[in-house]
Amino acid sequence: SAVISQKPSRDICQRGTSLTIQCQVDSQVTMMFWYRQQPGQSLTLIATANQGSEATYESGFVIDKFPISRPNLTFSTLTVSNMSPEDSSIYLCSVALPNYGTEAFFGQGTRLTVV
Amino acid sequence: GESVGLHLPTLSVQEGDNSIINCAYSNSASDYFIWYKQESGKGPQFIIDIRSNMDKRQGQRVTVLLNKTVKHLSLQIAATQPGDSAVYFCAENMAGYQKVTFGTGTKLQVIP
Numbered sequence: 001s002a003v004i005s006q007k008p009s010r011d012i013c014q015r016g017t018s019l020t021i022q023c024q025v026d027s028q029v030t031m032m033f034w035y036r037q038q039p040g041q042s043l044t045l046i047a048t049a050n051q052g053s054e055a056t057y058e059s060g061f062v063i064d065k066f067p068i069s070r071p072n073l074t075f076s077t078l079t080v081s082n083m084s085p086e087d088s089s090i091y092l093c094s095v096a097l098p099n100y101g102t103e104a105f106f107g108q109g110t111r112l113t114v115v
Numbered sequence: 116g117e118s119v120g121l122h123l124p125t126l127s128v129q130e131g132d133n134s135i136i137n138c139a140y141s142n143s144a145s146d147y148f149i150w151y152k153q154e155s156g157k158g159p160q161f162i163i164d165i166r167s168n169m170d171k172r173q174g175q176r177v178t179v180l181l182n183k184t185v186k187h188l189s190l191q192i193a194a195t196q197p198g199d200s201a202v203y204f205c206a207e208n209m210a211g212y213q214k215v216t217f218g219t220g221t222k223l224q225v226i227p
Contacts, residue, residue, distance in 0.1 A: 004158075031213050042204060043159065043217040092158050096213040102147045104215050106158025 002027055002095055006107035013083055013114050020079045021110045023093035028073035033094040034066070037109070043092065049076045083114045127224045134192040136221045138205035141186060146210035148181060150190045153220070154201045162190070162203075192223075200225045 003026040013019050023032060031050055035043040046066055047055040055068040069077045080087050090109040097105070128134045140148065146167050151159035165172045165179045165188075172179050178191040188205050202220040 033214065035217075042219045045214060045216070048214060094158070094215075102149050102164045102208055102215070103161040104159075104213070106160070108156065108158050 001100075002029070002097055002105040004093060004095065004105055004107035006091075006093060006110050008110055009108065010111040011113070013112065015084050015114055017083055018079055018081045019083065019112060020077050021091050021093075023076045023078070023107055025074045025095055027097070029095040029097065030073070031096065032070065032076045033104070034068065034076075034078045035092045035094060035106075037090040037092060039089070046078070046091075080112065083112075085114045088112055088114045124219070125222045125224065127226055128195045129226050130195060130197060132195055134190075134195045134199065134223060136190045136192075136203050136223065138188040138190075138218055139186060140188060140205070140207060140218065142207060142216075143183070143186065144209065145207035145216075147208050148179070148188050149206040149208065149215065150177075150179060151204045151206055151217070152199075152201045153204065159204060159217075195223075195225050197225045197227060199223060 005024045007022045031048055033048055034046040036046050037043045045058050046061045047057040049055045049068045049070040051070045051073050065081055067079045090111050092106050092109045094104045094106045147164050149164040150162040152162050153159045163174045163177050163179050165181050170181050176193045180189045202222045204220045205218040206215045208215045
Protein backbone atom coordinates (compact mmCIF):
# COMPACT_ATOMS: atom_id res chain seq x y z
CA SER A 1 0.00 0.00 0.00
CA ALA A 2 0.97 3.66 0.07
CA VAL A 3 1.34 6.04 2.97
CA ILE A 4 0.53 9.62 2.05
CA SER A 5 1.32 12.58 4.26
CA GLN A 6 -0.23 15.96 3.73
CA LYS A 7 0.81 19.24 5.27
CA PRO A 8 -0.73 21.24 6.76
CA SER A 9 -3.60 19.17 8.12
CA ARG A 10 -5.65 22.33 8.53
CA ASP A 11 -5.29 26.08 8.20
CA ILE A 12 -7.31 29.25 8.51
CA CYS A 13 -6.32 31.86 5.93
CA GLN A 14 -7.23 35.40 5.09
CA ARG A 15 -8.96 36.06 1.80
CA GLY A 16 -6.64 37.20 -0.95
CA THR A 17 -3.71 35.15 0.32
CA SER A 18 -2.35 31.85 -1.00
CA LEU A 19 -1.71 28.51 0.66
CA THR A 20 0.57 25.74 -0.54
CA ILE A 21 -0.33 22.18 0.43
CA GLN A 22 2.33 19.51 0.39
CA CYS A 23 1.84 15.83 -0.38
CA GLN A 24 4.55 13.25 0.31
CA VAL A 25 4.25 9.60 -0.70
CA ASP A 26 6.36 6.77 0.69
CA SER A 27 6.90 5.20 -2.75
CA GLN A 28 7.53 6.41 -6.25
CA VAL A 29 4.39 6.97 -8.29
CA THR A 30 3.81 8.16 -11.82
CA MET A 31 0.66 10.15 -11.26
CA MET A 32 -0.62 12.06 -8.27
CA PHE A 33 -4.13 13.45 -8.06
CA TRP A 34 -5.50 16.48 -6.25
CA TYR A 35 -9.13 16.53 -5.15
CA ARG A 36 -11.35 19.11 -3.51
CA GLN A 37 -14.11 18.14 -1.11
CA GLN A 38 -16.42 20.97 -0.24
CA PRO A 39 -18.33 20.76 3.07
CA GLY A 40 -20.77 17.86 3.01
CA GLN A 41 -19.99 17.09 -0.60
CA SER A 42 -18.24 14.47 -2.65
CA LEU A 43 -14.73 14.63 -4.04
CA THR A 44 -14.05 16.56 -7.22
CA LEU A 45 -10.85 16.05 -9.14
CA ILE A 46 -8.87 19.26 -9.59
CA ALA A 47 -5.92 18.00 -11.59
CA THR A 48 -3.55 15.15 -12.32
CA ALA A 49 0.13 15.79 -11.66
CA ASN A 50 2.76 13.90 -13.63
CA GLN A 51 6.42 14.17 -12.84
CA GLY A 52 8.29 16.10 -15.51
CA SER A 53 5.28 17.62 -17.22
CA GLU A 54 2.59 20.17 -16.58
CA ALA A 55 -0.43 19.11 -14.61
CA THR A 56 -3.66 18.28 -16.41
CA TYR A 57 -6.60 20.25 -15.06
CA GLU A 58 -10.24 19.22 -15.01
CA SER A 59 -13.02 21.40 -16.33
CA GLY A 60 -13.61 24.33 -14.02
CA PHE A 61 -10.09 24.41 -12.59
CA VAL A 62 -7.25 26.51 -13.94
CA ILE A 63 -3.54 26.65 -13.37
CA ASP A 64 -3.54 30.28 -12.28
CA LYS A 65 -5.85 29.46 -9.39
CA PHE A 66 -4.42 26.05 -8.50
CA PRO A 67 -0.77 25.86 -9.56
CA ILE A 68 0.76 22.44 -9.01
CA SER A 69 4.35 21.34 -8.74
CA ARG A 70 5.67 17.82 -9.16
CA PRO A 71 9.43 17.96 -8.70
CA ASN A 72 9.95 14.21 -8.23
CA LEU A 73 8.13 10.88 -8.05
CA THR A 74 7.26 11.10 -4.34
CA PHE A 75 6.21 14.71 -3.83
CA SER A 76 3.73 17.28 -5.10
CA THR A 77 2.33 20.61 -4.00
CA LEU A 78 -0.98 22.30 -4.69
CA THR A 79 -1.32 26.04 -4.19
CA VAL A 80 -4.68 27.66 -3.67
CA SER A 81 -4.15 31.21 -4.90
CA ASN A 82 -5.93 34.46 -4.14
CA MET A 83 -8.28 32.66 -1.80
CA SER A 84 -11.90 33.51 -1.17
CA PRO A 85 -14.35 31.97 1.32
CA GLU A 86 -15.64 29.77 -1.53
CA ASP A 87 -12.28 27.99 -1.48
CA SER A 88 -12.98 26.68 2.01
CA SER A 89 -12.79 22.93 1.50
CA ILE A 90 -10.83 19.82 2.25
CA TYR A 91 -8.05 19.26 -0.27
CA LEU A 92 -6.80 15.71 -0.72
CA CYS A 93 -4.01 14.16 -2.68
CA SER A 94 -4.23 10.64 -4.00
CA VAL A 95 -2.11 8.07 -5.78
CA ALA A 96 -2.60 4.72 -7.46
CA LEU A 97 -0.05 1.93 -7.37
CA PRO A 98 0.78 -0.81 -9.84
CA ASN A 99 -0.73 -4.17 -8.92
CA TYR A 100 -3.44 -2.56 -6.80
CA GLY A 101 -6.06 -2.41 -9.55
CA THR A 102 -8.58 0.37 -9.08
CA GLU A 103 -7.61 1.09 -5.49
CA ALA A 104 -6.57 4.67 -4.91
CA PHE A 105 -4.78 5.78 -1.75
CA PHE A 106 -5.54 9.10 -0.12
CA GLY A 107 -3.88 11.45 2.27
CA GLN A 108 -5.82 12.55 5.33
CA GLY A 109 -6.62 15.85 3.67
CA THR A 110 -5.99 19.53 4.37
CA ARG A 111 -8.95 21.35 5.86
CA LEU A 112 -8.83 24.93 4.62
CA THR A 113 -10.99 27.71 6.00
CA VAL A 114 -10.85 31.11 4.32
CA VAL A 115 -12.07 34.07 6.33
CA GLY B 116 -21.20 15.82 -17.87
CA GLU B 117 -21.65 12.23 -16.91
CA SER B 118 -21.76 11.55 -13.24
CA VAL B 119 -22.28 9.04 -10.51
CA GLY B 120 -24.82 9.84 -7.79
CA LEU B 121 -26.64 8.34 -4.83
CA HIS B 122 -30.33 8.05 -3.90
CA LEU B 123 -30.07 8.42 -0.13
CA PRO B 124 -28.01 11.02 1.70
CA THR B 125 -28.26 9.33 5.14
CA LEU B 126 -28.96 5.86 6.38
CA SER B 127 -29.51 4.77 9.99
CA VAL B 128 -29.11 1.09 10.77
CA GLN B 129 -29.34 -0.91 13.97
CA GLU B 130 -26.13 -2.63 14.96
CA GLY B 131 -26.17 -6.19 13.70
CA ASP B 132 -28.57 -5.51 10.87
CA ASN B 133 -27.59 -5.47 7.22
CA SER B 134 -27.04 -2.16 5.42
CA ILE B 135 -27.74 -1.42 1.79
CA ILE B 136 -26.30 1.70 0.21
CA ASN B 137 -27.42 2.58 -3.30
CA CYS B 138 -25.92 4.50 -6.18
CA ALA B 139 -27.08 5.50 -9.64
CA TYR B 140 -24.58 6.07 -12.40
CA SER B 141 -24.90 7.51 -15.87
CA ASN B 142 -21.62 6.65 -17.62
CA SER B 143 -22.23 3.29 -19.27
CA ALA B 144 -18.68 3.31 -20.60
CA SER B 145 -17.09 2.92 -17.17
CA ASP B 146 -15.09 -0.26 -16.74
CA TYR B 147 -15.03 -0.41 -12.97
CA PHE B 148 -17.34 0.69 -10.20
CA ILE B 149 -15.85 1.20 -6.79
CA TRP B 150 -16.96 1.82 -3.23
CA TYR B 151 -15.01 3.98 -0.81
CA LYS B 152 -15.50 4.59 2.91
CA GLN B 153 -14.59 7.91 4.46
CA GLU B 154 -14.40 8.28 8.20
CA SER B 155 -14.46 11.68 9.82
CA GLY B 156 -11.16 13.53 9.38
CA LYS B 157 -9.70 10.94 7.04
CA GLY B 158 -9.28 10.40 3.35
CA PRO B 159 -11.43 7.85 1.53
CA GLN B 160 -10.50 4.20 1.89
CA PHE B 161 -11.07 1.59 -0.80
CA ILE B 162 -13.62 -1.09 0.09
CA ILE B 163 -14.36 -3.13 -3.01
CA ASP B 164 -14.73 -2.78 -6.75
CA ILE B 165 -16.63 -4.60 -9.47
CA ARG B 166 -15.86 -4.85 -13.13
CA SER B 167 -18.56 -3.79 -15.53
CA ASN B 168 -18.93 -7.31 -16.95
CA MET B 169 -19.89 -8.70 -13.54
CA ASP B 170 -23.12 -8.35 -11.58
CA LYS B 171 -21.99 -9.39 -8.12
CA ARG B 172 -18.82 -9.47 -6.11
CA GLN B 173 -18.32 -10.42 -2.49
CA GLY B 174 -15.72 -9.36 -0.01
CA GLN B 175 -15.39 -9.66 3.72
CA ARG B 176 -18.86 -8.72 5.07
CA VAL B 177 -19.52 -6.66 1.95
CA THR B 178 -21.21 -7.42 -1.35
CA VAL B 179 -21.44 -5.15 -4.34
CA LEU B 180 -24.21 -5.59 -6.88
CA LEU B 181 -24.23 -4.06 -10.33
CA ASN B 182 -27.37 -3.76 -12.45
CA LYS B 183 -26.37 -2.37 -15.80
CA THR B 184 -29.92 -2.44 -17.13
CA VAL B 185 -30.99 0.31 -14.76
CA LYS B 186 -27.48 1.69 -14.13
CA HIS B 187 -27.62 0.92 -10.45
CA LEU B 188 -24.90 -0.03 -7.99
CA SER B 189 -25.34 -1.11 -4.40
CA LEU B 190 -23.16 -1.95 -1.44
CA GLN B 191 -24.44 -4.41 1.11
CA ILE B 192 -22.80 -4.60 4.52
CA ALA B 193 -23.64 -7.64 6.60
CA ALA B 194 -23.99 -7.46 10.37
CA THR B 195 -23.31 -3.74 10.50
CA GLN B 196 -20.99 -2.66 13.28
CA PRO B 197 -20.39 0.74 14.94
CA GLY B 198 -17.06 0.91 13.11
CA ASP B 199 -18.96 0.93 9.83
CA SER B 200 -20.30 4.40 10.61
CA ALA B 201 -18.87 6.64 7.89
CA VAL B 202 -19.71 8.27 4.58
CA TYR B 203 -19.73 5.86 1.66
CA PHE B 204 -19.01 6.97 -1.89
CA CYS B 205 -19.52 5.13 -5.12
CA ALA B 206 -17.00 5.88 -7.82
CA GLU B 207 -16.03 4.79 -11.29
CA ASN B 208 -13.07 4.63 -13.57
CA MET B 209 -12.03 3.54 -17.01
CA ALA B 210 -9.59 0.72 -17.60
CA GLY B 211 -6.12 2.07 -18.24
CA TYR B 212 -6.87 5.37 -16.52
CA GLN B 213 -6.07 5.97 -12.88
CA LYS B 214 -8.46 8.89 -12.59
CA VAL B 215 -11.46 8.15 -10.36
CA THR B 216 -14.80 9.96 -10.59
CA PHE B 217 -16.74 10.10 -7.34
CA GLY B 218 -20.48 10.14 -6.81
CA THR B 219 -22.33 11.80 -3.96
CA GLY B 220 -21.99 10.17 -0.56
CA THR B 221 -24.30 8.40 1.85
CA LYS B 222 -23.73 8.81 5.55
CA LEU B 223 -24.22 5.54 7.40
CA GLN B 224 -25.10 5.84 11.07
CA VAL B 225 -25.02 2.66 13.12
CA ILE B 226 -27.25 2.69 16.17
CA PRO B 227 -25.80 0.65 19.05
